[in-house]
Amino acid sequence: MGCACWLALGGLLALAGLLQARLLPAHQAGFGECDRFFYAGTPPAGLATEAHVKICQRFAGTERFATLYSPDHRIPVFSAFRAARPAPLYPEQRGLLEPQIDDPDSNLEEIIEETDAVTSVNNLGSKQALNADYLDSDYEIGQLYPFLLSNDLQMPTFPLTNSVPMTKSFRERWHMNLNSLMDQALIPHCGDGKDLYIITGAVPSDHKVKGKVTIPKFVWLAACCDIPGGGWAMGFTKHTQDSDIIEDVMVRDLEKLLPHEPQLFRDNCGETEQDTEKMKKILEVVNQVQDAERSLQSQESLSPQTKSQRSAPLSPEAPEGGGSLLGKILGFLFTPFIKIFQLIYYLVIAVLKNIVHLLWFVAKQVINGIESCIYRLGAATVSYLVTIGHELVGIPWKVLKVMAKIIRALLRVLCCLLKAICRALSIPLRVLLDVATFPVYTMGAIPVVCKDIAVGLGGALSLLCDTAFGTMGGLFQVIFSVFKRFGYKVTFDNSGEL
Template sequence: MGCARWLALGGLLALVGLLQARLLLPHQEGFGECDRFFYAGTPPARLATEAHVRICQRFAGTERFATLYSPGHRIPVFSAFRAARPALLSAEQRGLLEPQIDDPGSSLEEVIEEADAITSVNNLGSKQALNADYLDSNYEIGQLYPFLLSSGPQVPTFPLTNSVPMTRSFRERWHVNLNSLMERALIPHCGDGKDLYIITGAIPSDSRVKGRVAVPEFVWLAACCDVPGGGWAMGFTKHTQDSGIIEDVMVRDLEQLLPHKPQLFRDSCGEREQDTEKMKKILEVVNQVQEEERSLTTQHSMSPLAGTQSQRSAPLSPEAREGGGSFLGKVLGFLLTPVIKLFQLTYYLVIAVLRNVIYLLWFVTKQVIDGIESCLYRLGAATVSYLVAIGQELVGIPWKVLKVVAKVIRALLRILCCLLKTVCRALSIPLRVLVDVATFPVYTVGAIPIVCKDIAVGLGGTLSLLFDTAFGTMGGLFQVVFSVFKRIGYRVTFDNAGEF
């Protein structure tokens, strides 16, 4: 293994620490921050079930694409991403694992190597594919969102949650098809790809790799261009048979081929405003890609015969012409072979030790960095919380002062209102009443002598009346008595006079 390859491997190991995947909980809607990878922020309808797992694939704290994963088939249902220019760099294919799929209680939120997952993840492989599933099989790891379509080699397309079993020839042709379609047909007719939404998926068949990982019956791609006044939508399918050619279909027809007949794009990607002229141009390019694929298929089918003929007609090597070398060469080769083998063994042991040392240093460095990052995060969170609390209080002071001032002004207005009411009520009283009230004391004081005089006259009249009554009564009694005695005396006198 060359030095450059070791450096590349070390870089990939370092990148593993930056790859993250957020598994959405059942009560959460959509794909969280990864909703932006869907047209109008809306994931496909009627395609996800309760058994599926929604993953927001992230890198260095930034979401990169969304994946709907089927634990029952151990392959993704689809991966959704925004179109990007094909990457110029390449990297070794790797299969990383999502710890929380097999172990929901795991505290690991980042994708990890399978070797590390063996000791840290419970029930490993119970719900997702492993690298071991692809060993000694006729299938390779085929990414739905291909590494070569990402905008850079660091984009996390490596997880097995983004991969399905593909034969080598099918995987190469599928990725070549995607590259050609993106570079020549889709991106140029969608405003340089800034408003292009891509969904790639796989339909599982009854065949499984080692009885675990479902082999796709066919893979599909749906593209939606959201350009105002000039959008379009296209679909493509490719059967996993070696002779299959990528086929173009309308998105509505593609939806009929998928389970549960979902709606891939909201409002069918603005179907009423789609630009048919652009779709015709895209189909012309698609026809060219199909012709190129047919030509390549024909060449590959003829290549075994050509290879056999070339082998037959190729000249023998110098060693073959020499008849296997001299006797001295054979003896030297026999003696030097153990030395060479020992040197190779020492070389591999040194490389393995260096690899483990580098991995240990990387792991320790990662743990230290994670610890420092955690401490800094907590310190930053505490500082932010403290500053936010102080800011809230400082912001609240003017508000509280305004509330006090408002209450004072309100009290003053109430007092002024009461005074105005009093004045208004006072002004509403007649002037004569006010004059009478003002002159009441004068009249009262001036009337006292008259009242006293009237009282005295009344008392005098009363006494006079009493005296008159008493004297009149007595005079009347005397008059009655006098009249009685007078009558009695007259009668006596009269009687006496008759006698004489």
């Protein structure tokens, strides 16, 4: 495989490492790589249930903040992030969607525009809120973690998984409170926010927008400053009624107001080492913020025009009251040209957007084709190497089999030889000696046998002779005895002479 192929394969592997899933399984204890947004790397205990969805909010391949989302209420339970200075610009608010909540099988692993999700996400809106759920209602999309608290212009804090329904006035005051607290109280007393951990959440009520998105009863914020020997922890709540102001509360008391009474920070953010002097200074600034909010509410109740003037920076396109007759005439004359220019502008933007989508589609197809070719090449290479490996591994095995057969044959020969030896040894030794000495004994016994035969024959002849002479002697003795009876006196001497 050439160097280019290895580089391409390495690039694909690196890309696969960047595109990690953002939704985390319910059984997982933490939020994966987003655990760094929690104090001591520990998410709040007691808030997450099996019905909730853990989201590590990622954008441009980097984790930005963590969210615990409730598909039943279609609002977040909380969002956690590290504090930063407010951003210098305020982009247009837009609701982004998390594809994998509605479609777990989706390969879209980062938040996308709702217009792009319509054609690419199945069951869109079945478990999360959509922009359409806020249309023609008295509520707007309000972020728990607002863009105002981020100094990253690429940070998209507008996903609907980070948003709850808020009225316009409540959203403006809530974000104003957060901006004031962060810029005047929390960040200055925590080393410019480098070690400041923030959790913002919402407690659902019994009311919903269009029967889908739950309206929060109140929103809350918990802050933990992790500075050795100078840390602290504070909590804040704000009810959604327009007349209520933000309230400071201790973290332990805030936990009692939340469902299931969770533990927001591990060890209550180092409760034994907290700096009470800093907490007193923070409360002084909080009192100033509360007084400013009360003053603002009183001004709104006395002068509705003040409210419109204050809302003007947030709505730069709102028409100004009054104007001269010449201005109206010029506006009447130039309005068609302005509309035509706007139409051309929107057409150009739409064409450019479609061209970008087309280029992206082509690039995606090319990347998929290259990936497929590399995959096939890699599969063929792996198969070839596996086959060669099997053969190389088989050679020693075959040699061992041949050697085993040779050893087996030698063992059989040895076994047969041992059997023959055992059978030979099983014959008595005396028999073997007798068989071996049989010829010697046979040849040596012939003279003795002949002698014995001769002696036997001589003895037989002697016996016959003795028998004959004895018989004859007996007969003569009988005859002599008869003659003697008849008067012939034969003496023994005479018979001896005879």
